[in-house]
Amino acid sequence: AQSVTQLGSHVSVSEGALVLLRCNYSSSVPPYLFWYVQYPNQGLQLLLKYTSAATLVKGINGFEAEFKKSETSFHLTKPSAHMSDAAEYFCAVRGQGAQKLVFGQGTRLTINP
């Protein structure tokens, strides 16, 4: 069975600083990996997905994530934080086949002016 661990339930960075949100997964087969963002009182919006094509995946709003099989990680980064990035971020994993999407607990990102 797949599982996801997001390290750090809260991350706070200054505006303009690097954003790094950590995600580690466990899967017995090469997984599909996703990052979603959730703004207050809204549903989840897809930021990016890994589908075994390229290990460095670029998403919307300047975010990117790197798949590292040896570390079973899929960390999300953004070089320069913007106030509008403040939200909850979820990492999710799904094994190949019709298996369900398993979400991490989420990381709340706060941007300090």
Added chain:
Amino acid sequence: EAGVAQSPRYKIIEKRQSVAFWCNPISGHATLYWYQQILGQGPKLLIQFQNNGVVDDSQLPKDRFSAERLKGVDSTLKIQPAKLEDSAVYLCASSYEAGTNQPQHFGDGTRLSIL
């Protein structure tokens, strides 16, 4: 394209009452999902439909929760009777097909409060 539509956005009921949520997925999406998101946690899958058939309902508390997707389009999720621990946001999502790298598209959810 229009997104996933959910209603109502908010609902407040007393414990032991019943409640129903409605979801209209993106046109052409065969797969529909209902998730429960408790405050401070990630979404947890309650039930997955492929057209009008159930694919996975292993985490649906079937003694009180029920869901249907009769014509393979709209879906309703019902809770009867509600318990205090059912307070959560109920998210509906849809995807073009299941079991691939197709992303799920989420609605804005229904926030349920049980008094």
